[in-house]
Amino acid sequence: MNKNNLILYSGILIFGLVAPFLFPAFKVQLSILCVLIVLATTWNIQGGEMGYNSFGNILFYGLGMYLCASVQVGMFFPLAEWTESGGEKTFVHTPTQFFQGMAVGLVVAAIVPTIIAGLIGYSILGLRGHYFAICTLGLGVAAGEISGGIEIIGAGQGFTTPPFPDVGSLEARGEFFYFLSFFTLILTFIAVRSIYSTRFKLILNAIRDNEDKAEAMGIETMKYKIIGWMISAFFCGLAGGIMGGLVGYIDSTDVAFDGREMGVFMVLMAILGGKGTLWGPIIGATIFHIFKEGFWTFFLGWQYVALGVLIVVIVIYFPEGIMGWLREKYPERFGEVVDEKDRKAQVELK
């Protein structure tokens, strides 16, 4: 790690730590931003690096959301009665119960989707290209439709997550969720960054570039594909668990398995920033979130129209993303050696 990087990282860290106190009105937005960055970065592991474009990571996100909330409630109270009473506060978590439940819930929310990804990975990851994309899209939507029919987690009427306990300060809820999501973001970043400096990343790239050749070279591609998907699932589940607590209400198709919103956002953010780069999804998510919130605030009602147009425009005119554009413009910054003669020839050609 050189000096510039150190300054950059510590700058971001300090900004992240003081941000909720500097902009107290934006705490919730900042927490959502952290979750979005986690989702985009982990989508990028198998979407960008491995070349398996999934619309189905929303499955793990929604599973994490339901699992975290269910565990948090189910540890102390009967789950069926809780969901039946809807928003009625007949059961109240004490602060200890709330935090204990949240901690256990998040662990479950991270681990169960990982196991599920491992179990279904062998079947699903054998599909390639657009079959994989459509299959995962189907998985995500099916999960939403099916969970909307299960009584114990609220079925169609939704699931209210435990309300934040009274711990003295009114700001405590926002701060708790902000630091939880920011901590998750740091964890994700460290994990992804360390993954990207190993042989594992090279294997994923080999799978993306030519899977048959990679297999012929003696790489057990299936094993690595499953591991890549499991890493994605782990962080998606974690992010889902946090988001469930943050939103406070889980609906099967509008909040948890929201393939139309969050499921596309992940893909879009990663593509906007630049697939297959470390910083791309982070930049993409930040820009996307600012744009989205602006639209959601000023053009209420037209947000999906704008979203649709945005998807089409990004995909058609900007498929390389911001990092790809920068890379083309300043190849030296990315450690690519550009031959002087080559560049002159290119200029002459133009």
Place this chain on the structure above:
Amino acid sequence: MDFMVFQYPMITVQACLDGILLGILFALIAYGMALQWGVMNIINIAQGDLVILGGYIAYFMYLYGIHPAWGVIVAPVIMYFLGVLIYKLVINKVVDRDLFISILATFGISILFMQLMNFAFGADVVLANSDYGTTMLFNNNVVLPNSKLFSAFISILFAICLVIYMKKSKLGRAIRATAQNARAAKILGVDTEKVYAATFGINAALCGVAGALISITFTIHPYMGLPYTIRSFMIVIVAGLGNLPGVAMSGMGLGVFEEFADYILGTEFRIGSVFLLLVLILVYRRFKLSRKREYLK
């Protein structure tokens, strides 16, 4: 779980007939999907939204006092031009690119259409009443609305017309040539750009017909598009590209499956079971192919 459907033969017959009549409609949509997939190598996620839009055209005619069955003629004309417009604006930029790009771009179009329809027509579930009455079969134990029979008849009619058109007309031949080898067709003087536009237009027109029929027989809602896309995708992958009898058969099979899923699992799991079936079919084919060390691509 409710297995009543198997205990009373009349309910079984009812479910089968309903499913077959529904499946013919699915097959019509899937035919459009297969056409554009084969010719342009595009998977159109907005397929279902085009269907719903066609349905709204018929519904509007119904609101203004015209019999909605005329929508079968009006909707495809409007949808053809809309399809060509979509092609000119978006699709022609993704035709020769990666399939994932086309999936994502049409996903964007799908979201756009969904929301525009929601604004224009409201979020209510609507249907255009055709007043065709019902037919009773087997001692009045099986009820068949005549509108379903009408819709199946019209779908078959349109499918036959299209097949003949594809075989005989100049444009049909150009479309088939482009599907076989776009480059060779270009060299031999086929204006592929025009062929692509026409293909997408024909696909949209087929969706328009299917949508008008759906608005008469079933209900339409702005957000109901995606299941139709998934159904047609599923039918195409089961039947294979360019296999018309296969498309018809698997369409009807899917219709029957859905009716039985509706009876056995309950209506709330109907759409979910369709999507799960898609996953299961893909996984089944993946394992079948992997024995020969091949894969779906």
